[in-house]
Structures are given as structure tokens and as C-alpha cells.
Amino acid sequence: MALPEVKQSATEARLSALTLPESGCLKAARQAALSRVQTMGLPSRRDEYWKYTKPDTLVQAEALKAAVFAADETPMFNAFDRLNIVFVDGVFDAEASDDLALEGVAIDRIEDICCKDIHWAKDLYGVLEARGQTPVERPLAALNTAFATDGVAIRVTGKVSKPINFTYVHSDENSDAILHHVIRVENGAEVTVLENGPAASRFNKCMEIDIADGGKLHLVRAQGRDHERRAATHLFARLGTESVFKSFTLTVNGVLTRNEAVIELTGDDAVAHIAGACVGDGDFHHDDTVFVTHDAVNCESRQVFKKVLRNGATGVFQGKILVKEGAQKTDGYQISQSLLLDGDSQFLAKPELEIYADDVACSHGSTSGAIDEEGLFYLRSRGVPHAEATDLMTLAFLAEAVEEIEDPEIAADIVSRLEGWLARRR
Amino acid sequence: MLEIKNLHVKLEDEEKQILKGVDLKVEAGKVHAIMGPNGSGKSTLSYVLSGRDGYEVTEGSAELEGEDILDLEPEERAAAGMFLAFQYPVEIPGVGNMTFLRTAVNAQRKARGEEELSASDFLKIIRAKAKTLKIDADMLKRPVNVGFSGGEKKRNEILQMAMLEPKLCILDETDSGLDVDAMKLVAEGVNALRDEGRGFLVITHYQRLLDHIKPDVVHILAGGRIVKTGGPELALEVENNGYAGILAEEA
Numbered sequence: 001m002a003l004p005e006v007k008q009s010a011t012e013a014r015l016s017a018l019t020l021p022e023s024g025c026l027k028a029a030r031q032a033a034l035s036r037v038q039t040m041g042l043p044s045r046r047d048e049y050w051k052y053t054k055p056d057t058l059v060q061a062e063a064l065k066a067a068v069f070a071a072d073e074t075p076m077f078n079a080f081d082r083l084n085i086v087f088v089d090g091v092f093d094a095e096a097s098d099d100l101a102l103e104g105v106a107i108d109r110i111e112d113i114c115c116k117d118i119h120w121a122k123d124l125y126g127v128l129e130a131r132g133q134t135p136v137e138r139p140l141a142a143l144n145t146a147f148a149t150d151g152v153a154i155r156v157t158g159k160v161s162k163p164i165n166f167t168y169v170h171s172d173e174n175s176d177a178i179l180h181h182v183i184r185v186e187n188g189a190e191v192t193v194l195e196n197g198p199a200a201s202r203f204n205k206c207m208e209i210d211i212a213d214g215g216k217l218h219l220v221r222a223q224g225r226d227h228e229r230r231a232a233t234h235l236f237a238r239l240g241t242e243s244v245f246k247s248f249t250l251t252v253n254g255v256l257t258r259n260e261a262v263i264e265l266t267g268d269d270a271v272a273h274i275a276g277a278c279v280g281d282g283d284f285h286h287d288d289t290v291f292v293t294h295d296a297v298n299c300e301s302r303q304v305f306k307k308v309l310r311n312g313a314t315g316v317f318q319g320k321i322l323v324k325e326g327a328q329k330t331d332g333y334q335i336s337q338s339l340l341l342d343g344d345s346q347f348l349a350k351p352e353l354e355i356y357a358d359d360v361a362c363s364h365g366s367t368s369g370a371i372d373e374e375g376l377f378y379l380r381s382r383g384v385p386h387a388e389a390t391d392l393m394t395l396a397f398l399a400e401a402v403e404e405i406e407d408p409e410i411a412a413d414i415v416s417r418l419e420g421w422l423a424r425r426r
Numbered sequence: 427m428l429e430i431k432n433l434h435v436k437l438e439d440e441e442k443q444i445l446k447g448v449d450l451k452v453e454a455g456k457v458h459a460i461m462g463p464n465g466s467g468k469s470t471l472s473y474v475l476s477g478r479d480g481y482e483v484t485e486g487s488a489e490l491e492g493e494d495i496l497d498l499e500p501e502e503r504a505a506a507g508m509f510l511a512f513q514y515p516v517e518i519p520g521v522g523n524m525t526f527l528r529t530a531v532n533a534q535r536k537a538r539g540e541e542e543l544s545a546s547d548f549l550k551i552i553r554a555k556a557k558t559l560k561i562d563a564d565m566l567k568r569p570v571n572v573g574f575s576g577g578e579k580k581r582n583e584i585l586q587m588a589m590l591e592p593k594l595c596i597l598d599e600t601d602s603g604l605d606v607d608a609m610k611l612v613a614e615g616v617n618a619l620r621d622e623g624r625g626f627l628v629i630t631h632y633q634r635l636l637d638h639i640k641p642d643v644v645h646i647l648a649g650g651r652i653v654k655t656g657g658p659e660l661a662l663e664v665e666n667n668g669y670a671g672i673l674a675e676e677a
Contacts, residue, residue: 375517381504382530399520
């Protein structure tokens, strides 16, 4: 079926501004992704899946300029013993990065996948993304697979002793970065991955994560404090038997962020937790779009998303749990809540359950509300000033999402970033 | 200490006058009890003094140590030395009890131009005070009042009072929801805070709390006014004859 003319021309305009990278053995994967984009067309405001978030600036040929933000605080996760991988405006920076050798893990750039003949990565690149295109299309992810200019392939074979940390530096106000990472966690292997930074004025990131039986991956990311940056990210994860995937995303600032997570539980007894906390003020639009598919027995999934919005900020949550036929004993949970600190901000939520098995427990809840006046008065009556009392209540509201982070030191870093936001904004 | 003159209060959202000219003076070192039937305005009086929204003062004044408090924010009243032990302490999920108390203590110290307490000093003081109120470490760690029993909530109010060392303590039906043992414990906590620099306003329906917290003066509030004032024997009279008897006598 032909695309509507407007969509067709917008897609062509975007594609004509890009060149397919030379990539040997990944050529077929990239070309297949390109034809997916051409068939689907890039997102437009008319698309149901983009009803609450305008995709225009993510789709248009040129990225909008975004001022580089000079942070006055220590970058997150800096104090941890970690393996740091640095990208500047979407380009790997070998000098700023640590030596990529570490026991239990092999890290390579995607441009080396072919010359080093890394089979697993060739077999994974674009595969989970392509699977994630049904039943809902995600054209920006296919665009990423086709045109990504950098990224890494990480194979985890043991219990990795320290976190692998991505630092995404934004230094050029016209930067437009497309990064694609593939991660394979082998049987029984474990790793923690951290991500920090805005990456670019416009950032399209795709991460494909394949977790084999008994593997574990913890992902914690903080999306940077640059006010003007825009980002569309996709996380595709496939979980084997008894594997665990936990992710937490912190978003403070940024005019536009769309984070999609597409999780497939394909092995029995697997566990997936996806959480996020965002705090936004003014010209801030944040969209969490999550799709969890249960396709095995006795799996657990949790989605916990909390948003604090004020001064006209907008929060979006589209979350779905799909329980396929035969996925008995599924335990699915989904909560999305917003705290609106004034009457100008809005939260748009579309929670969905679709269940084809008869022995499952699934629940979802979505709320939107102002700060609890009773609690606020109680705190103030004990001498806590209004602003400080509001902050305490705000942090308390976010706590359920932050508690999804297992490592207390990482959680403390996240909380201090939230406290910083609260302190600066008042 | 506290001087209320001709206080008239109505609900903000409706034309309903609750207090119709309350005059009351609580001296430092004294315990005043306010008793009265349901709907007489007892809780309204405590809320108006602590600065809760929803009430409008149409006439009269309330001064704490000579300072008019009715225009102050709730936190400013607290820093000035006002404390209300709530009839229904509020649950605040996600805020640790200890964090809450330390924030409150230090906010008040800051407002008064005093140095903030260090974490270790704070810990030392709170542990000692919590112990006498039989509040264990777990209760200090849990979110404020969440999952606390009725007795635990009230003991937690008294712990806050002990930590904040206010000049004027208002206890709003602190005996409600307490069994005899819990009431004794709470009363002991209150009695430990009695000293010549501190005034108390104890609001209660029943005489039994006043067996444990002995008042110097007892007032009967009815129809938005104080209709009778006397010594501790007035509370006994209420117990024996009910409010109806006293009100009939005054009418």
C-alpha cells in the first residue's frame, strides 16, 4: 500500500539527507532496515502511536540547534569503579575512553564486527529491532539500524566485576547522532550497564539486548541536563529462561524525549522490570512508550513510571502488556503516575492489557494528581517551609520508581540528581 | 504565652460560623483543657491556631508571646513555638520518619537563626527520646505514620513534640483511639515536657485523659464560645452530669 503523500515526502526528505554507511557484512541488515523505513514511512502526527507526541523535530531532515549545556556538577556515576566508553556527539572517543579489555566481557565497535568476524553480533544486529516492528511499527528504530554511524557490540560471558558505563558528551550545537549498540548476555552471565549524557542536539539511539538463559542485565541511564536536546531511543530486549532484565531511566530536562522499550519474554521464569522517573519544567515533553510481550510460562514483568511536571510540562505514557496464548502464570504489573505541580502541566496516559491466556495475574494503574495538601500541611505545621515540604513530597512520589534500582550507590546518585533539580528550580 | 481575644472563625467555602468570640489565655507553665460536645468548635480552634487552610478569621486575634500569629504561615508559627499534635496524624508514604524529623528540627533551628544539628547529634537525641516513648528503630525508619497503629501514631506525635520543644503545645483529642496503656504512655510523654516555660492546650471529649495529664484550668467550649471556666473539678462535673447539664445551667 502506498504511503500518504505527506508521509512519503517527509520520509524521502529525511532519507535523502542520510547516506547508508559502508558496512560489509552488515550491509544486508542495513538495507533490509532501509526498506522497512521506506515501507512504513517515518512517524507523523496522524499516526495513532504518535498521538500524544509530535514527531516532527525527530523526523525532519535537519536537527534543530541545541545549546551545549555547561553542567556545574560532577557527571553522574563518576565516582564508581567502571569501564567508561565515551562518545562525543555520537562518535567514539578512544582517548577519553578506558581500555575496552575486561574479564568476562568482549567489547568492540560495530564498524569492526565484519573485519573481526563477530558472528553473534552479525546475527543480532537489526534482528530484535525487526521483531519489534510488529504489531506496532517503530520506523525511527529501523532508520537507526540502517544509518547508525557508531556504537558497540558487547558480549558478556561471565559475571563482570564492574559496570560498563557509556558517557554521551554533547559538544556541537548542531550535532545529530545515530548510535546502535548490540549486547548479548550469555548463559548465566551478569553485567550492569550505565548510560549518562545528552549525546547530541538530536539523538537517535537503539539498543538491542539478547539475554540467554539465566543471564542478568541491569541498565541504569540518565539522559543529561541539556534543556534543548531532543532524543528518540529504543530498547529492544529478548529474555531467555530464568533471565533477568532490569532498567531504570532518569530524565531531567530536555525539550523532547521519546523512550521506547520493547521487551519480549521468550523463556520460562524470566523477569523484566522497566522503570523510569522524570522531572520536567516548562518546555519539556517526555514520552515513555513500553511494550512487554509475555510468550513463556511463569514470567514476571513490572513497569513503574513516575513523572513530576510543572510550569506547562507534558508527560506521556503508553504502556502495554501482551500475554500470548499459552503464557500461563504470567505476573504482569504496570503503574504510571504523574504529580502535577500546577494546573498548566499535563499527563497523557494510555495503559493497555491484551491477554490470551487464562491463568494470569495482570494489573495496571494510572493516576494523575496534585501534591497531597494534608501531607503538605502536616510537614509545614512541623516547621518545614513550603518549598522544602513540596520537595520532600516530590521525592517521596518518585521513590517507588527509584527503588527499582538494585544498587544503593547508583540509587543514591540518582536521588542526588533529583535533589539538584528540585533545588535549582525553585 | 497564648492570648486569644474575641476570635470569630467561619469556614472559607461556606457561610458557616464556627467560632463566635473565643477568649482564652494560656499562661506559661500551665495546662489548660478544653472540653466540649461534638461540633462545638474544638478542632477548628486547633486548626486555626496552627494555620490550616479552609478557615477565615472574621474578627479577633491570637497572639503567641505578644506576636500576632494569625497572618503567619504554618511553618512560621511552628518556628515561633506553636505545635499541634493532630487528632488524625497524616500518613506520608515515601518520606522516612527520621528524615522528616531531622528536616523539621533543622528547618526550625534555621528559621530561628540557630545552628543546624549534625546528623550524629540528632541521632543521639532522637534515640534517647524515642526510647522513653517506646518507639523502636524500625518505627523511626518507616515512612511517616504509614502502617502505624493508632497508638504508634500518637506516640509519634509526642516524639515530634519532644524533639521540636515548642513553647505552646496543642493536643487535639490525643486520647482518641488509644487503649489505657497507650494513653498512659502518651500522657507520661506529655508530662515529661511540662515545665514553667511551656504552655499546654489539651482538647478532649473525656475526663479520663485529664486523670493522667492534670490540668490547671478547664474550659467548656459550646456553640463556638467558652461558656464556663473552672478548675479540674469542672472536668469531673462533665463526667458525672454530661455537657447537657452544664449547658442548661449556663443558659
